[in-house]
Amino acid sequence: MFALLDANNFYVSCERTFRPSLLGRPVVVLSNNDGCAVSRSNEAKALGVAMGAPWFQIQRELPDAGIVALSANYPLYGDMSSRMTALAAGLGPEIEVYSIDETFVSMAGVRGDWAARGHVLRERILQWLGLPVGIGFGPTKTLAKLANHVAKSADRKPGSYPAQHARVCNLVALSEAERAAVLDATPLGDVWGIGRKLSAQLQEAGLRTALDVARMDPAMVRRRWSVVVERTVHELQGQPCIALENAPPPKREIACTRSFGHPVRTGRELAEAVSDFASRASEKLRRQNGHAGQVLTFIQTSPFRRQDRQYSRSITLPLRRPTADSAAIVATAVQGLRAIFKPGFNYAKAGVMLLDLVPATLEQGELDLDSEGADRAGLMTAMDKLNDRYGRGTVALASAGIATQKRRWTMKQSLRTPDYTTRWSDLPIARA
DNA sequence: TCTGGGGTCCTAGGACCC
DNA sequence: TCTGGGGTCCTAGGACCC
Numbered sequence: 001m002f003a004l005l006d007a008n009n010f011y012v013s014c015e016r017t018f019r020p021s022l023l024g025r026p027v028v029v030l031s032n033n034d035g036c037a038v039s040r041s042n043e044a045k046a047l048g049v050a051m052g053a054p055w056f057q058i059q060r061e062l063p064d065a066g067i068v069a070l071s072a073n074y075p076l077y078g079d080m081s082s083r084m085t086a087l088a089a090g091l092g093p094e095i096e097v098y099s100i101d102e103t104f105v106s107m108a109g110v111r112g113d114w115a116a117r118g119h120v121l122r123e124r125i126l127q128w129l130g131l132p133v134g135i136g137f138g139p140t141k142t143l144a145k146l147a148n149h150v151a152k153s154a155d156r157k158p159g160s161y162p163a164q165h166a167r168v169c170n171l172v173a174l175s176e177a178e179r180a181a182v183l184d185a186t187p188l189g190d191v192w193g194i195g196r197k198l199s200a201q202l203q204e205a206g207l208r209t210a211l212d213v214a215r216m217d218p219a220m221v222r223r224r225w226s227v228v229v230e231r232t233v234h235e236l237q238g239q240p241c242i243a244l245e246n247a248p249p250p251k252r253e254i255a256c257t258r259s260f261g262h263p264v265r266t267g268r269e270l271a272e273a274v275s276d277f278a279s280r281a282s283e284k285l286r287r288q289n290g291h292a293g294q295v296l297t298f299i300q301t302s303p304f305r306r307q308d309r310q311y312s313r314s315i316t317l318p319l320r321r322p323t324a325d326s327a328a329i330v331a332t333a334v335q336g337l338r339a340i341f342k343p344g345f346n347y348a349k350a351g352v353m354l355l356d357l358v359p360a361t362l363e364q365g366e367l368d369l370d371s372e373g374a375d376r377a378g379l380m381t382a383m384d385k386l387n388d389r390y391g392r393g394t395v396a397l398a399s400a401g402i403a404t405q406k407r408r409w410t411m412k413q414s415l416r417t418p419d420y421t422t423r424w425s426d427l428p429i430a431r432a
Numbered sequence: 433t434c435t436g437g438g439g440t441c442c443t444a445g446g447a448c449c450c
Numbered sequence: 451t452c453t454g455g456g457g458t459c460c461t462a463g464g465a466c467c468c
Contacts, residue, residue, distance in 0.1 A: 033434085033436070056434040057434090071434085101468080197466085198466085226443075227442075228441075228442065228465085252439090253439075353438095387468075413433090429434080
């Protein structure tokens with residue numbers, strides 16, 4: 001038995017908490033480089049702004065709609081997220097933080113009226129954080145997700161589901177027939193695990209709703225599609241196949257990739273960017289106390305610039321031994337870049353991925369002939385501590401590249417709001 | 433002019449081995 | 451003329467998620 005709690009329009013809602021004047025207005029939060037709309041208020045959705053729509057297109061198509069756009073402010077969203085998660089944890093004995101705005105809660109052994117508890121929690125999150133959330137309960141994670149979808153839809157689009165399900169929906173409390181009716185009112189594309197491609201294929205096969213999918217024969221589904229889809233069918237039938245992951249396993253790969261604010265043509269600038277990405281990825285790696293075995297570097301032009309010649313390549317190089325040392329990782333990433341870089345292109349994006357991750361404790365012993373290695377780990381720890389305390393980039397390795405000119409490739413964020421909750425100088429001031 | 437970033441899992445197919 | 455069968459491992463790519 002599971003609950004899924006999920007914030008409505010999370011990024012936009014976080015911004016509204018600190019700028020109430022945005023309530024009731026069409027608002028979008030943009031991806032890095034102020035590229036695409038990645039969070040939309042209900043008013044923006046009602047105007048037809050699609051998820052992932054490029055901002056320049058929105059402006060062109062709806063110049064007079066009064067849409068407010070904001071650059072993504074991840075420190076703010078991350079902080080609001082952990083506050084919300086802490087409150088959600090009160091619902092049941094165990095939780096899984098599934099994403100920045102979604103938390104699964106195990107309801108095992110929880111007695112009483114779940115929907116009533118859900119409404120209380122919902123009110124509290126709204127009052128304390130200003131965040132509207134939807135809560136769904138179901139016998140499996142897939143059904144809890146579906147219930148959550150029902151809760152939000154019944155709230156936002158009256159008539160899509162019975163009004164009793166608005167904001168909080170408990171599928172567990174429904175009769176067999178009532179649950180079937182809810183599934184039958186749900187297009188199969190809205191089911192967790194059924195994306196665009198699969199949706200099209202299932203519709204081709206004559207299916208329309210979540211109920212149709214739930215009634216398929218799992219063995220046939222496995223033969224015709226895959227075990228993944230088979231699991232979804234079982235889960236829709238109420239048979240749990242996906243467990244709660246209370247303690248998430250360490251990451252198997254770590255990436256840092258960015259689109260550039262301006263096209264980049266020179267190897268020097270690319271090397272600067274790749275060095276920066278590699279050292280940020282190394283920081284993430286040390287945070288999970290891991291070592292990487294391989295480093296992947298990629299660069300690519302923009303597929304949207306049809307007039308440009310296109311080029312896209314990646315290369316994976318092994319590290320001499322698994323490590324989390326920024327210098328070694330940066331050097332390897334740049335070495336990879338040298339191997340794949342070709343002049344004469346407008347590069348739009350680059351990235352570094354760390355692969356073959358292992359726990360740092362599994363480090364293979366090695367005779368330390370150059371007597372340098374011993375202090376490296378300590379140096380990295382010291383660097384991380386300084387950067388944690390005084391802000392990213394306070395100290396860096398010279399080998400990671402020092403910008404000698406303005407970094408034109410860094411991303412655009414012209415519509416950023418303050419770090420209201422994570423920076424002393426940005427704290428809002430209440431006036432009587 | 434202007435189109436995100438970071439993950440996971442599964443499968444097919446090639447390389448290689450005996 | 452006619453050239454096996456079975457297994458593992460790895461990688462690339464696809465599909466999905468938020």
